[in-house]
Every structure is written in C-alpha cells, then in structure tokens.
Amino acid sequence: MAEEKLLLDFDKKEYSNELLVSLYLKMLKPRLIEEKMLILLRQGKISKWFSGIGQEAISVGITSALRKDEYILPMHRNLGVFTTREIPMYRLFSQWQGKANGFTNGRDRSFHFGTQEYNIVGMISHLGPQLGVACGIALGNLLKNNNKVTAVFTGEGGTSEGDVHEALNIASVWNLPVLFCIENNGYGLSTPTSEQYNCKNLADRGVGYGMESHIIDGNNVLEVYDKVNRLAESIRQNPRPVLLEFKTFRMRGHEEASGTKYVPEELMQHWGLKDPIENYKEYLIENGIFSVEEDLQKRSIIKADIDSHWQRANEEEKIQVDLDKELKDVYKTVDFKEILPEKSSKELRLIDAISEGLKEGMRKYNDLVIMGQDIADYGGVFKITEGFVSAFGKDRVRNTPICESAIISAAYGLSVNSMKAIVEMQFADFVSSGFNPIVNLLAKSHYRWSQSADVVVRMPCGGGVGAGPFHSQTNEAWFTKTPGLKVVYPAFPADAKGLLLTSIEDSNPVLFFEHKALYRSVRQEVPEGYYTIPFGKAALLQEGNDITIISYGAGVHWVLETLEKYSEINADVIDLRTLQPLDIETILSSVKKTGKAIILQEDSMFGGIASDISALIMENCFRYLDAPVKRVASLETPIPFEPSLESQYLAKNRFEKELQDLLKF
Template sequence: MTATTAPLVYSGYDISEETLLRLYEELLRPRLIEEKMLKQLRGGVISKWFSGIGQEAISVGCTLALEPEEYLFTMHRNLGVFTGRKVPLERLFAQWQGKAAGFTQGRDRSFHFGSTEHHIVGMISHLGPQLALAAGVALWHKLRGESLISLAFTGDGGTSEGDFHEALNLAAVWKLPVLFVIENNGYGLSTPVSEQYACESLADRGVGYGMRALSIDGNNILEVYSTVRQLAAEMRENPEPVLLECRTFRVRGHEEASGVKYVPNELIEAWKERDPVTNYAEFLLREGILQNDYRESLEVSIQQDIERALAAAAELPAVGADTDRELRDLFAPATPPPSQPGPTRDLRFVDAISDGLREAMRAYPELVLMGQDIADYGGVFKITEGFVEEFGRERVRNTPLCESGVIGAALGYALAGGKAMVEMQFGDFVSCGFNQIVNNLAKLHYRWGQPADVVVRLPVGGGVGAGPFHSQTMESWFTSVAGLKIVYPSTPEDAKSLLIAALADPNPVLYFEHKALYRSLTGPVAEGFTFAEIGKARTVREGSDLSIITYGAGVHWATEVVKELGADAEIIDLRSLAPLDHAAIRDSVAKTSRALVLHEASLTGGFGGELAAWIGEHCFELLDAPVRRLGSLDTPVPFAAALEANYLPKDRLAEAIRSLLAY
C-alpha cells in the first residue's frame, strides 16, 4: 500500500468538546495497554500478541459511534472495542494469560472470545465467518422491530474469503442493518494488498452486492467516528447493509513473532507520521481543548489502572485441569420440555418431520427457518409446504445458495436470543458450510459459555438413484467433533419427537433424515408436542444370539433380513450418535455375546469403526466372537440402480449375520 502524505485533518466536524476529549482518552487507553503487553510478551507473561498500534482510530471510532447494546464482531487488532465497552482490564489480562478468570478459562487465547454482557463477539482464526454472524444479529433486530444495527470487522485479507462474499450478499438480499468494516492495513501477514485484490478500492466490492460502500481515512478518529455515527443513524431508520473501508496501516508484524522485514522501512516510517494517537493529541492541544497537564495526568491514571489490573491478574490462580468440568462445559444445560402427546395417527416419515417442525414453530415464536426454496415452494421435499401461510415469510426464509453464510447467520440470530433451523437442501451440500459447524457452532459454548441454539437438518442417504452428490450419509464427518449433538431417527415417531427435542435444545444439533424413508415408511405418531430424549437408544427387536447395532435405514434392513433368516438377533437403534447410549450397547452385547455394527456410509472411516472399537475395549469379556462391521463399499455412491445396490451393504447383511453366528 502506498503511503499517503496527506495530513490528518480534524476540522469541520460538529462534535462537542466533551466527546472530543473522550475520544482521545479512548484512543490513549488501548495504546498504553499495548505498549505494556509488548513488555509482557518479552517477559513471557503472555505468549502471543497481535498489535493494533497505529490502527486504534478504527476500533475506538466505531465503538463510540454505536449504542452499547449494538453487537460488535471483532478481529485481532480491535482492543479499542473491548476498552471502549469498559471490559474489566483484570479480566482481559487474565484472558491473555490463560487463567481461569479469563473469558475462556484458558481454553482459547487472545481475542478469541465474546462477552454477551458487553455485546461483543470475538473472532475465530478462520477469517470471515464472523461476518455472517453479524448479519444474523441484524436479522434478530429487524424481525423484532428494534432500531439497532450490528457491526463486523474484517481485514483486507479476509475479503478474499468466501464467507465475506456470502455474508454481504445475504445481508443485501435480506436488507439487514449490518455495517461491514474493512480494516485495510496493507498486508495479510506478509502478502501485500497488490496480491490480494485487483480492484482500485475494497469499497468497490459493495457495488456488486447492491449496497452502499464508502472508503475513509482509518487513521482519522473524527472521520471514523462521524462516518459510523451517521451511517448507524441512517441504518437504524432504514435497515440496509453498508460496506465501509477504513484505510490504515499495520506498522508492526501480523503478530510479534512475524516481524516486519518484508515491509519497506520507509513505508513504515511514513505511516508512523500519520499515527492516530499523537496526531489527534496535537490537534487537541493546538485547539486548546486538551491541556498538557491533563494529558500527562490522564496518561498516569491509565497506566496506574493497568498496573493495578496486572497486579490483580497476577494474584489469580493458574488454570487447573478438571476432566469432568471440561466435558460438562461442551454443552449448555438442556431442560427437556414437557411432552403433550395427543391421539396417535399414521404418518409418513416425511410428514412426521413436517409435523414436528410445525409444532416447534408454534411452541417457539423466536424460531426462524432458513433454507433454499423452503418458503412458497415448501422445500424440494415439501417438508415446509404451507408454512409461509401459517407462520409468515419473515420466519420461513428462502436463502441464497450460500451454506456457510446461512449457517453463520443462523448462529448470529441465536446469539442475539433466537432459535434457528437451517435446512440443507441435500445433506451433501453441508460440506460448503463445514467450517461454521465444526469451528463456530461446535466450539462456542466450550470456549466462552455461549449457547449455539441452531439445528441443521440434513436429508441424506442412498437407495433413490441420486448419484454421488445427493446420496451420501456423512455423519462420520461430524462424530469426531466435540460439541455437536447428532440425531439420526429411523421411525416416523422418532422423526417427529427427536426433531422437537433438537429444536428445544439450546445446543447445536445435526439432524439426519433419510430420504429413502420419506415416503416409503409409515408409522404411528402422536399428535401434539411430543418429546424424545436425545442420547437414548431403542431396542427394536429383542434376541439372544446376536446384537445388531445400527441406525437410520440400517434399522429397516436389519429387521427385514433377520426376519427372513429367522435369526434370534437383537436390533438396537441408536437414534442419536452424539451423545451415544453406551449402556444400551453394553446391555445388549452382555445378553448376546456377539455384535454386528451396521451402517450405510462407506466402511472405512465410518462411524461403525468407533462403535466396534468401543465394544472391543469395553465389552471384550462379554464377547464370544470378534466384533463385525458392515458398511457400504469404499467408493462414492453410484447412480445406476444395479451399481447402487451393490454399493449399499443390505445385500451382504444376511451373509454377515450367518458368518458371525457360526463363529
């Protein structure tokens, strides 16, 4: 980035002297904290630091321009947001030192945390996902008629991420009051902006999304504050997204260990001449608004505050490991709602899902549904058909084709106080939203105690001739990710009750529904608000010679083949894979002494490997034969009927049962 020689101009702004002085104080505080943190880093008190020296005007100007209840989504260099929102210094220092009194209790570092009390949500290391979260918060405000906006920061490098484009497009289509702020500081670690984008200005990108976009001097605190204050006022009155590029420079390394050898020294020196703190102080002194004695006393006062907070943080105990607490904190407490079942009627699997979703929409007015074609069209499988008429277009929302952006928006909506369900048009497409699920949804409560009240519905499975991209069942992509609940019903009754349970749960739940069962399976389902506990298996058929541990379509394959063989086999339907009902598995194996694990996904890397390993480790003394696994071939799911039948394990199930019984 070429250094500008234009001086910082502070005239022409209609701002009271009180606010001018407050802006200076809020600029000075993060600068003095940073200078102390660099010493702490060298002394080994903290392990890492991302310096925002020279960029303070952006964080401070944006924060002070917003209302305290408006959410801010931060990045590495936004210390001024935290100090501007009066986050206690002692707790900030505890966070950076990895102590239990920090916001993440030693589980995450730096600014990778949030504080609902202060309406701040910090970043994750994967740049870009926080932008869609800000859109989700803005959706909450808009639906509730609240005159509030949200603001998300990103860097010049982050604008190359797909999440940036998905979030901007979603916000533009839905006309959400979210302000996207780009801190264009010249480098993404060592990559200069000349290798990051080809447009003249990053603000130019807003035009492509049909939104207003501006580019301002990010080192001028008055320009940032006045611009954001004006934009926020307009957006509260007429909700719409705005893209704001703040031109600045990173005079230190991406993080301190990186150094700045790749940056021309004269460029750094030129930008130091445009330092936002010293230049603004000199302006205030010239205008007689700031006096030298007050300036000195303010600096001493802030430094004393820093030293007191550091001394207090030093006295705090180091974090101690507690396995039970670590596991317990994966999830927010979930209080099961009372079941209110009515008369039983026969429903198809697909209709049971629809019925459960409808009951949840009635029970939870804050619940919003998001997905491709789910509104007037009713979804490709017609599960939400008629929902717009009953619940309205605001709660049943068609989305653009942007899985990551939609999941992120659902999470942001939940952060603000709502519940959200995202329908993947086909479960296979969840790969496009993988990062939001495994790094945002799954880790949020463990990291800083924030529930992530989002359900993702995944139509999965083969047997319908849909080929490699519409037939996968990808539960093993997620079963190794701590912090997710995974439900996989096999009956219409469970399809309804487990979906209601998932939507009632304040934690992230992946709800797998098998497409081949949609219209081929009918069973009794109670009317009304019915609830089944997540994590409890079901004995489908009792037996004494063999246990078949399965879920989803495997339950029906096992039932059919066992009946054909006349085998005395017990069939256990897991119903949920996380949490897993280990007791039910052990009880069955204790009764039969043989175990066959059956699933539809390809054998290698399938969830059956985890089940077999657990049985082998914890039930070894109960077994009279090796644990047997049966899954699909280790190929993609083929399209032609004969090839797909050969891929799926059903036709090999009888032989597997006979072989295990004969061992």
C-alpha cells in the same frame, strides 16, 4: 509534519469538547496497554501479541458511535473495542494469561472470546464466518424491530474469503442493518494488498452487491466517529447494510514474532507521520481543547491503572485443572423435560412426520426461524415446508441464496441474539460447503465462551434413490467425532417427529439426519401434538438371546427385512436413533447377554460409527463375547447412481450373509 496534518483534516463539527477529549483518551488507553504488553512479551510474561498500534482510531471511533447494547464483532487488532466498552483491564489481562477471570476459562487466547455482558462476539481464526454471524445478529434485530445496528470487522486480507462474499450478498438481499468494517491496513500477514485483490478500493465492491459503501480515513478518529455515528443513526431508522473501507496501516507485525522486515522503510515512515493518536493530540492542543499538562496527567493515571490491573491479574492463581468441568462444558447443560405423546395418532409417512414436527416447533417458538434454499413458497425440494409461508410468514421461513457457510454462520448469529434457527441442507452432501462454521464455530462455541449455538441443521441423506455421488451420502461420521455437536438419525416417523422437537428444544447444535429413501416408503402411527423423545436413548425393537444387531436410519429397515426371512433368529435389534449422544449402556447390556454383535451402517466402513461401537464393545465386553464383533458397511467408493452399481455399493445386500456367518461362528 505540517504536510501530513493536512492528510488528517480534523473537523469537530457540532461535537462538544468533552466528546473530542474522550475520543483521545479512549485511543490513548489501548495504546498504553499495548506498549505495556510489548514489554511483557519481551520479558516472556505473555505468550503472543497481535498489535493494533496505528489503528486505534477505527476501533474507538466505531465503538463510540454505537450504543452499548448493539453488538460488535471485532478482530485481533481491535483492543480499542474492548476498552471502549469498558471491560475491566484485569479481566483482559487474565484472558491473555489463560486465567479464570478471563472469558474462556483458559481455553482460548488473546481476542478469541465473546461476552454477552458487553455485547461483543470475538473472532475465530477462519475470519470469514465472522461476517455471517453479524448477518444473523442483524437478522434477529430486524425481526425484533428493535432499531439496532451491528458492526463487524475484517481485514483486507479476510475479504478474499468466500464467506465474506456470501455474507455481503445475504445482507444485501435481506437488507440487514449491519456495518461491514474493512480495516485496510496494507498487509495480510506479509502479503501486500496488491496480491490480495485487483481493484483500487475494496469499497468499490459495494456496487456489485447493490450496497452503499464509503471510504474513510482510518487514522482520523473524528472522521471515523462522525461517519459511523451518522450512518448508525440512519440505519436504525432505515435498516440496510453498509460497506466501510477504513484506510490505515499496520505498524507492527501480523503478530510480534513476524516482524515488519518485508515492509518498505519509506512506507513505515509515511504512516508513522500519520499516527492517529499523536496527530489528534496535536490538534486538540493547538485548538485549546486539551493541554500538554492534562495529557501528561492522564497518561500517568492510565499507566498507574494499567499497572494496578496487571498486578491484580498477575496475582491471580493459575487456572485449576478440573477434568469434570472440561468435559461438562463442551455442551450447554439442557434441563430436558420429556413431553409424553398424546393418545390420539394418525398414520404418517416419515416426510409428513418431519413436517409436522417443524410445524409444532414453529408454533411453540415464535423466535424460531427456518432457513434454506427453496424452502419458502416452493416448499423445499422434498416439499417438507410446503404451506409454511402462509402459516408462519416469510420472515420466519426464509429462502436463502446458495451459500451454506454464511447461512450456518447466520444461524449462529441468531442464537447469539437469543433466537432459534433451523437450517435445511437441500442435500446432506452440500453441508461440505458449510463444514467450517459447523465444526469450528457451532461445535466449539459453548466450550470456548459459554455461548450456546441453538441451531438445528436438517440433513436429507442416503442412497437407494439413484441420486449419485453428489446427492446420496450418509455423512454422519463427519460430525460424530466433533465434540460439541449432537447427531440424530431416526428410522421411523414417530421417532423423527419427537426427536426433531427435542432437537429444537436443545440449545446445542444438532445435525438431524433424514434418510431420503425412507421419506415416502415408511409409514407409522404418529402421535398428534407436541411431544419429545430423549437423546441418547436407543430403541430396542426386538429382544432375543442369539445376537445383538445394531443399526440406525435405513439400516434398521434392512435388518428388519432380513429377520422376516429367518423367524428362527432370536435377536436383540437396537435402533440407535441418536449417534451423539450414544446409548452405550443399552449396547453393552445387550452384548453381555447375547455374546455376539453385528453393526450395520450405510456409510462406508473406515472411520464410521460402527468402528467406534465395535471398539467400545471390545473394550467393555471382551470376556462376554463368543465371536469377533462384526461390522457391515457400504463399499469404500463414492456412491454411484446406476441401480445395479448402487445396489452393489450399499451394505444392504451383504448384511444377510454376514449375519448368518456370525451366527455360525
């Protein structure tokens, strides 16, 4: 033991004995909770457990060094973060049992939760996006000039993810006040570090990002606390990112069912001798700072407290199943107040109307930040944000590195920090690189822990411009089937401006589709000033009794062009405008009147929105129908660039015949 103690060289520096003892008790508490949980796990009273035994010094040291109003983003093995932030134990126990006093209403387990009350943002299993969220929170702090630090945890295994690289790069480029804390505990589940990376130390990567980095003994709570405390004080005065690698070890399995048979016994013994709590306790006792009697007394008190809180959580009733609540909580309730347009108007192209909408939103919300590739001085590839830097400044109109995933995660972080964000995908096709945080983070956030994701993702999309397979998709169907997202797809300039402002007002994540072929080809009188248009309200462009025609985006214009050729066709023409929420009432009411329905979409057929609308009509209007519901869509191929091939691909050229055939049925 004497040799190993040299490896844990405790140096109290100027810190008081009171602080030193408090650090010990803060480590002891999660250790004793864990020991209780392992017993309960074997008894079948909890379902799963991710153990942080042996890593308590990191969680406790970092959390103790940060202020309570500074955000921490922990992972599975960071129980010490939650207990050091003094979350009542019964609430943690309720969370782990899926009860109402927890933080997710039984919708997520273990440490998959956040709480604004304690400034903690819980993890998602995809790991990497966590660091991007921290970047967004830190950006918010930087813009607010509030001298706060953000700390985010990941493991050495998680550092293999591309999102981690993206987040580190963003933080360095933007000089964000964030501590990136890598708990290098030897294994990612069963994969050893030798199979995760091929450098000696993960901290060495800091050089590549132009970032300060440090290696810290993660089992030495005084070293952790001292280093983080000094860095945090420095970062508050001189904002910058710092990469920290904490050397430690995972003494239990990835989760208890995994076991540790794959770990060499000598390695377990070595790290067992370096136990952060036992070594630190011996140091305190040997130096007369703490006594054996005090230790026994404190342990007894903590254990009794744990048992009391466990009993309270155990006696709590199981969560009440409430279908209405489940459905309602997918989205944050928005108190929408329609702002009517001014009488004055001017003719604008679709692209100009979107630009005007963005300007109005930026003027109204000083905490709104626009992010995207080349959107600042260059004005974006479509010049929609041209002149925005001179109007709103580079802090709020931010060029980003090419890293869609981390930027969307950062936008979410801004929302966590009570700000608004708009992210421009240079092309809607590129959203695939940011798909994970949209569908797994933004979409699920409010349902999981009541945290809104106040983010608009602008999606320049669509064919007809010879841009080929990587720049021409209209991929709304990727998102309309994901609960928690709203999907907007205007066809006209006036709608685009009003719906964009509604999107900015909304506290839920919105995918805002803008058809590139309409940018400069469609003009309309657009009201001046600030106005909103409600989501879930389609526009009835023409009225008739022969047939119901349903479309959105460029498809609406294809419909109107076709009908100009056939003045005898008396049709209801419905422009959906928003796909989620969908104006089902207008659709069904029209079909019940006309008895026939045709749905036109630019996307390929299978799995598209037209299929769902067709099913809704069949389920609700079957006895009113005089013909089968007809869907018209583009070919089941990627979209080609050569004009004749692209023309063949698009549904536009098949719509006229399908419409005539249905009318004749």
